[in-house]
Amino acid sequence: MNIIHKMILVAGLSIAAFGACANDGDWRTIAPNNLLLIQTPYGEVVVELNPEFAPHHAQRIRDLAKAHFYDGLSFYRVIDGFVAQGGREEGDVPEWPELKNENDRPLEGLDFVPTGSPDLYAPEAGHVGGFAVAANPDAGRAWLMHCVGSMAMARDTDPDTGDTEFYIVIGPGTRYLDRNLTIFGRVIAGMEYVQRLNRGKRAIGNGVIPEKDKRDPIVAIRLAADLPEVEQPRFEVMRDDGQAFADYKKSKKVRDAAFFYRRPPEVIEACNVQAPVRRLIENDNAP
């Protein structure tokens, strides 16, 4: 019996396989102004900011990064399967003005690419710029979905009270937060480091870790644009309006490998097929 075979077939097709087939024109470079680098004790987490949906929240995060606001603060509230929340927790750092929510926006003006599959929470589901987006065409509105890796602003009961406390979604089942909290980015690399963060308990203090020394620190948060150019990492996202992404989605929807002796229903969920991302490592050994 071939054990390697056994392992490979469970996974189905890999993202890399598609990256290899796609042309360079199928990819867009993320602007350094939208590339957020979160240093954790376990490794670097990279987030693409989304000013198309949340311009003021994206700008707030850029401002906070430039001010080194988060450096030395912590992931103080982490609930397994739900969210990892970071920031200052208590008010011993001067407050920043509260932001008006950017929970949704007009559908008009967006290059919305529907999945073609139904969605449990919205009339339509699809992608914009590689992000999972839900839409209500009758109401003319669209919004970013709460997916694993979504980065959003926490708030009080009033929807216009977000300021500095962010959370990253670390489990399924958070779509009920859609249109109630403002998502402003998504993790495109290093999600495994977010998953390593020390957890609190939901039943005790609603996930806030009581012992401060058990909270994992936010070592630093920087915007790539604020780094010297030679230190800026370069990430590319597969364009979601081309053939490469259509092929990628099809590979997730139609599972026709022999391994699937019972063909799964042809369904894809926008959260689980967001656009693939690749990091470019420059080889500058050329003479």
Next chain:
Amino acid sequence: MNIIHKMILVAGLSIAAFGACANDGDWRTIAPNNLLLIQTPYGEVVVELNPEFAPHHAQRIRDLAKAHFYDGLSFYRVIDGFVAQGGREEGDVPEWPELKNENDRPLEGLDFVPTGSPDLYAPEAGHVGGFAVAANPDAGRAWLMHCVGSMAMARDTDPDTGDTEFYIVIGPGTRYLDRNLTIFGRVIAGMEYVQRLNRGKRAIGNGVIPEKDKRDPIVAIRLAADLPEVEQPRFEVMRDDGQAFADYKKSKKVRDAAFFYRRPPEVIEACNVQAPVRRLIENDNAP
């Protein structure tokens, strides 16, 4: 501004709140014969085995635990957002006979409690014994769903080739594996330790971690029934056919707290509302 308030409201109601309200009759004790204890370098992962759906796979795992088969092996294939696979990887340990798949079973004879919400992958979704279960009433079949925390057997292309290699689901988007692989349990505690496991890369060796010293070890896997009685942990699961679980599901379906200024669609997903679990710690200081 009350930051604590900000934090608490993001989470909604806690599981603990329901545990506190429910009567003892709302809970069932997990038999030590169905309680699997996986020791990882980060902490203990507890799994409830499910012989109602996968009797021979559950028995295989009991036999492997009794034989100390897994002790010192590793989580050798871990893909973030997908699965953590463990076992021997290569054939330097004698093989165990391959098992016939137990991917689904007759719906008849099960106490199936539907969620009442639609499902993207099956005609009906609900719970049996607290596990997320999908059903096709016309075909008279039911099966365990691939949810975060599901534990299942890997296999070759032939569906009847599972033997010892297991995987635990660590991300959303794996429902397409339903009815193709045999799920035999679910993680009921310690999922955060599974999430800490070192990852491989999907693009390189399909997630198999090439450096053996970077693979996290399976320290030991034991069945609670094989431990001395005083060392057996005691876990209880909320019964899914009573008022307590109905109330729990309603709290996840109807979000009417003031925080939700836009009421979410009244949808619940069986994977994300599996029955709450509690661990009993005996206080034997009584005179």
